[in-house]
Amino acid sequence: MAQRARFRTVFISDLHLGAAGARADDVAAFLKSIDCDTLYLVGDILDMWRLRKRWLWPEANNRVVRRLLKLGKRGTRIVYIPGNHDDPARRYAGLNFGGVEIALHSIHTTADGRSLLITHGDQFDLVVRNARLLSALGAWAYDWLVRLNRHYNRFRSALGLDYWSLSQFIKLKVKSACTHISRFEDALIEEARRSGHAGVVCGHIHKAEVREVGGVSYYNCGDWVESCTALVEHTDGRLEVIDGLELTRQVAAAREASRIDLKQIEEEVESMPLPDLPTSDRWRELLADEANPYGPGTA
Numbered sequence: 001m002a003q004r005a006r007f008r009t010v011f012i013s014d015l016h017l018g019a020a021g022a023r024a025d026d027v028a029a030f031l032k033s034i035d036c037d038t039l040y041l042v043g044d045i046l047d048m049w050r051l052r053k054r055w056l057w058p059e060a061n062n063r064v065v066r067r068l069l070k071l072g073k074r075g076t077r078i079v080y081i082p083g084n085h086d087d088p089a090r091r092y093a094g095l096n097f098g099g100v101e102i103a104l105h106s107i108h109t110t111a112d113g114r115s116l117l118i119t120h121g122d123q124f125d126l127v128v129r130n131a132r133l134l135s136a137l138g139a140w141a142y143d144w145l146v147r148l149n150r151h152y153n154r155f156r157s158a159l160g161l162d163y164w165s166l167s168q169f170i171k172l173k174v175k176s177a178c179t180h181i182s183r184f185e186d187a188l189i190e191e192a193r194r195s196g197h198a199g200v201v202c203g204h205i206h207k208a209e210v211r212e213v214g215g216v217s218y219y220n221c222g223d224w225v226e227s228c229t230a231l232v233e234h235t236d237g238r239l240e241v242i243d244g245l246e247l248t249r250q251v252a253a254a255r256e257a258s259r260i261d262l263k264q265i266e267e268e269v270e271s272m273p274l275p276d277l278p279t280s281d282r283w284r285e286l287l288a289d290e291a292n293p294y295g296p297g298t299a
């Protein structure tokens with residue numbers, strides 16, 4: 001692996017910067033590890049609901065912003081599609097801030113010519129659309145549960161137990177949530193089909209997914225609160241969900257390895273035993289010798 005992992009396109013969503021559970025350091029490290037033509041920020045990047053209540057802006061958030069600007073400078077096109085947690089940014093759709101294009105939704109054409117609808121997805125979430133109060137309570141409760149879960153897992157790891165995933169528990173074990181997720185997925189697949197796209201890329205429900213339903217592709221970026229996943233498009237147009245933390249580790253290890261290799265080569269070179277070279281007098285003798293083909297007169 002090179003200094004950075006190279007992709008045609010990278011899609012990330014639900015960073016929730018500004019919320020207690022945000023992992024800005026991990027996001028910044030991930031952004032440092034990638035290189036791509038286009039980066040889509042698929043909503044809930046900033047958690048403005050939380051920021052409005054309490055301004056929580058650690059230095060790590062600035063690192064994320066700087067990484068984004070840097071990617072932009074290196075030639076990556078950055079498209080920011082706000083979600084429900086950063087819906088005030090929707091007012092700026094159509095504008096460009098320091099190389100970051102803001103749009104309500106976007107269309108992406110893959111390397112193999114498929115057109116994908118990109119949207120955060122909350123518009124298709126009936127719970128969010130019909131009961132803002134309920135979803136605000138949901139966000140508040142989720143925030144607290146994430147915090148509680150962190151302490152619980154610190155306690156578990158102190159006891160040598162495995163990580164226990166809260167969101168997996170909530171979203172996979174609770175039957176109603178399951179139905180909710182599948183309804184959400186169905187709604188997005190239906191929207192892609194209705195609007196004539198080959199697939200849809202979204203976020204919102206914090207569950208990374210690559211699925212094919214009746215010829216329509218459903219892609220969900222996942223989140224960077226718990227699962228730290230990204231959806232990536234390879235140069236051949238194939239899309240896959242990757243573990244963002246694992247990719248960061250791999251790139252860091254590759255960087256480290258190349259550094260060690262150089263050091264090793266240096267050490268090897270320095271400790272190399274030298275052959276018995278002729279003394280300078282001997283060289284002069286050799287060069288003066290007419291019989292020597294490398295003697296005077298040869299170019």
Ligand SMILES: [Mn+2]
Binds near residue numbers: 084085120203204
């Ligand atoms: Mn959302």
